[in-house]
Amino acid sequence: MTMKHALLAAAIGGLLTTSAQASLVISEYIEGSSNNKAIELLNTGDQTVDLTAWELQIFFNGSQSAGQTFNLEGSVAPGKNFVFAHSSAASDILSVADQTTGAGLFNGDDAITLLNGGNVVDSIGQIGTDPGSYWGSGDITTQNHTLRRKDGAAADNDPSNSYNPADTFDGYPQDSFEDLGAAGGDNNTGGENPDAPEMACGAGATPISAIQGNTGISPLDGQNVVVEAVVTAVFNAENSLNGFYIEEEADDRDNDDSTSEGLFVYSPTLNVEPGQVLRIAGEVVEYYGLTELSNISDSVICGTSDLPAPAVISLPWASETAPEALESMRVTFAEGLVVNDNYDLGRYGSLTLGSGRHFIPTSIATPGADAAIVEGMNALDRIILDDASNQQNPATVPYPAPELSASQTVRAGDTVQDLEGILDYSYSEWRLQPTKAPSFTQTNPRSSEPMLESRGNLVVASFNVLNFFNGDGFGGGFPTARGADNVEELSRQTAKLVSAITALNADVVGLMEIENDGYGENSAIAELANALGENWNYVNPGLEQLGNDAIAVGFIYRSDRVETVGEAATLATAPFDDLNRQPLAQTFQRLDSTDGVTLAVNHFKSKGCYDVEGPNADQGDGQGCWNPTRTEAAQALLSWLANDATGTGEEDVLIIGDLNSYAKEDPITTLTTNGYTDLIASHEGEQAYSYVYYGAAGYLDHGLANATLAAKVQDVTVWAINADEPRALDYNTEYKSVEQQASFYAPDAYRASDHDPVIVALDMNIRSAAERADLNGDGRINGRDLSRFVLALIFGKASAPDYDINGDGSITRHDMFTLINLLRGR
Incomplete structure (x- = not known):
């Protein structure tokens, strides 16, 4: 006799005082x-119960009021x-639910009462008492467990007394649903069931390929079947997948490559x-796109077998x-x-992999049809390396082995070998649930500083600092609209940004996402400059x-x-009066030079669709x-500059900054077709990137030089310290x-921000006019220098920077006049 059969029999035989009485108790x-929240009620009487006068009440966190x-x-x-x-519960619950609600239901520290005509008939917990997180202990608690009523246990109609669920219920692991909705535990009413499945080993069974x-949808969805197959992987420990995989043995396969042999x-x-x-024996269920066997009614071990050989596969999918x-x-x-995305590594223990590095379509292809081809290729070339767990924020993040840490990271661009496991499907993604530990190779290692072949003599950087907000500037005022939630996080954020900006060894840094709180001594930009040291302004x-x-930018x-x-x-005028942030322009020059450059730092409207x-x-x-809004900003910027x-x-x-546009998009082509490089x-090159979004890399952060400056550019690089790193390391x-x-x-x-600098x-020209006028290099200015200049001018060779005597960035007759004046000693 099942537990629910026994409960029903005990109730009818002992708890009821008359055969005409009808009563409900909380049975699960x-x-x-x-x-995944549910309350199951059982009618222990001999008459149908009309629920018109019945209620469930929830008392949250020790409250005296429902x-x-x-x-x-x-x-x-x-x-x-x-x-x-709850209306958002798992399908196994909803398939047997008689009534649902979208409102918030109970947690382990909330009391529950069942009322008939305003009178308490049964209850869980103690009204007016906050137990902390739950009532009970061990495996029988009201948090993260399923509780099923013990045989013959009486109802608790006094919700004010002390409460221990072990007095009334047996405990089961979290998300145990298989008994829910079955009055007798298996929907039987006693005696032999003529429809019971044949459980003799070797008897006829439904092939997994037929299921x-x-x-994408099983042709047997919703039907009860019996399957006989070999267990290939088990993931039913706490916080795991709550089940296991089976696969047909070789002799029972249908030899049809289009049908799976696993379940x-x-x-x-x-x-x-x-x-x-x-x-x-169980029911075939489609659970968010995964065909599974659920609502298990019976099982028998029929010996052992070698595991089927794994299918050898590769990406991209056909x-x-x-x-x-x-x-x-x-x-x-x-x-x-190749690792393409590690965004969810710390939160869910997963990595997105592909046969190669993926790029944002419009970073490497023209918007429209060409970009759509790239997007389609990316979609066929991905799989999630999962950790066979449903737990969020696991205590140990398994990749790379033995676990993730600040010094042991896995970066986008690294490679993963020894990938073997079960091909799973959940949350709209194909996943590998590993049955052996994968190995990692750091094919995209960190670098301690930007790799520039030449630093020239003036270095400019662009850096999105990911919402650097400093509260009220006195160590309080948290949380702010963005960024750090408290002074501890601000300290951690500041230390990372200082490390990154110091290593840039730049002369000027354009900032994006700095708090827009002015320029006083307690402003965010002042705090960042002060943190960098006395030489920073x-x-x-x-x-x-x-x-x-x-x-703002700064x-x-x-x-x-x-x-x-x-x-x-x-x-401040349109299109910078709304959506696009206002740009900031400033001319800079080296202390030992009169050769300046105007920098314009920008942050265009984001791509968010709201x-x-x-x-x-x-x-x-x-x-x-x-x-269009970003393109208008590019056009206005051109005219302004x-x-x-x-x-x-x-x-x-x-022009520098986060333009929220990839290389082939309209705002960038607007600038490049109007004189900017x-x-x-x-x-x-084309596959450069400063940002990774959903496993695809591209650059939103730009450096664009006008024609006169382009000749002075010695080198450009993106320092990959942020976009490739797991966000868990921030x-x-x-x-x-x-x-x-x-x-x-x-x-x-590393991971000082989500954008790379x-x-x-x-x-820049730092020589004096006299030094530039010594064209023949003999250490003095004489007629030979003038002759050299005139001949170069006559024969069309006076185009090199060496002939820019007055240092104004162009070569004209004014350079000759400057040389003559120097020759005369003026």
Whole structure:
């Protein structure tokens, strides 16, 4: 007799005082992961119960008053169940639910009462008492467990008394649903069941290939079947996948390459081992795209067998549906794969892999049809290396072995070998649940400083500092709108940014995502400059703040190396009055030179698609939302800078910043077709990147030089310290244990932000006019120098920088006049 049969019999025989009485008790309580919450009621009487006068009430966190009251609906026949569940619960719960709600349900520290006509009939917990996290102990607690009523246990109609669930219930692991909704535990009413499945080993069984079929949905969805196959992998430990995989032995396969021979069995409590031949009865269920066997009713071990050899596979997939033929089967990859994304490594223990590095389509291809081809290729060339766990923020992040830390990282671009496991499908992604530990090779190692072949004599950097906000500037005022949540996080963030900016060894750094809180001594930009040291200063444009956005652009610079020329300038009119942040322009020159450069730092509108319609909506060409708004910003920037934005007369211009546009998109081509050179493309190539988004790399951060400055550019690089690193290594402390807050963090440059800095090395003219006038190099200015200049002018050779005597960036007759005056000693 099952537990629920025994409970029903005991209730009818002893708890009821008259055969005419009808009563409900709480027979099962599920406090599972996420919204897997349910209460099962059992009619222990001999008459149908009309639920019109029945209610469930939830008392949150020790409250004396009900936080939720649910009026129950329908009726419950004698000996039958009624299941009340959350509407976002797992399909196994919803498939047996009689009533659902989208409202918040209970946690382990909340009391629950079942009422009839306002009178408490049964209860869980103690009203007015906050137990901490749960009532009970060991395996029988009201948190992260399923509780099922013991045989003959009486109802608890006094919710104010002390409470111990072990007095009434047996405990089961989290997310145990297999008994839910079955009045007798197996939907039987006693005696022999003529429809019971044949469980004799070797008897007829449904082939797994027939269950899987050759489409995404099983042709037997919703049907009860018996399967006999070998167990290939077991993942039913706590916080794992709550089940195991089985696969047909060789003699039972259909030899059809389009149908899978593997199947996932959802059963958190069934103890099996790989290599066992298992005969099992259950229901075929489609769970968010994965065909599985659930609601297990019976199982028998039928000996052991060698595991089937894993299928040898490779990426990219031949088609979008190709993996279906291998769903839930053992597989091994013929070659190592490349890490394309590690964003979820710390949170979910997973990595996105491909046969090669993936790039944002519009970073390497023209928007539209060409970009769509790249996107399609990327989609066929991906798999998630998972950790066979449902746990978020695991205590040990398994990759790279033995675990992730600040000094032991796995970067995008690294390679993974020894990939063997089960091909799984969940959360709309194909995944490898490993059955052996993969190995990692650091094919994209860290570098301790930017790799420049030549640093020239003036280095400019562009750096998105990922919401550097400093509270009120006195160590308080947290949390702010963005960035660090408290002074501890700010300290950690500052240390990383200081390490990164110091290692840039730049003379001027253009900043994006600095808090827009002005330029006083307690502002964010002042705090960052002060943290870098006494030689650092920042540009103050003389405004209270730069526009109305929470974040702004700015400049910090080495005052012992460079100086500002003239005043800083900004553009507050459309399209910079809304959406695009206001740009900031400033002319700089070395302390030992009169050869200056005007820098314009920018942060265009992001690609996020919210509150957008019309031309600014996503046009499906790969450029995302707000593309016209960003293009208008590029056009306005061109006009502004062409008209001497800083009023200094300086001709050399360098546009830097996060333009939220990839290399082939309209805003960038607007600039490059109007006289500006994309310095990253010309020096780093088409596959350069500064940012990784959903496993694809590209550069949103730019350096663009106008024609007069382009000749002075010595080298350009992107320093890959952020985009390739796991976000778990950043300064934030949330979603990390105390141990991880220490082990994941280091006050170094890596993951100081989510964007990589861009570095531009320039060779500015620092020679005096007299030094430049000595054309023949004999140490003095004489007629031979003048003759050399005139001959070069006559024969068209006076085009090299050596003939720019007055240092104004161009070669004209004024250079000859300067030389003559020097010759005369003027």
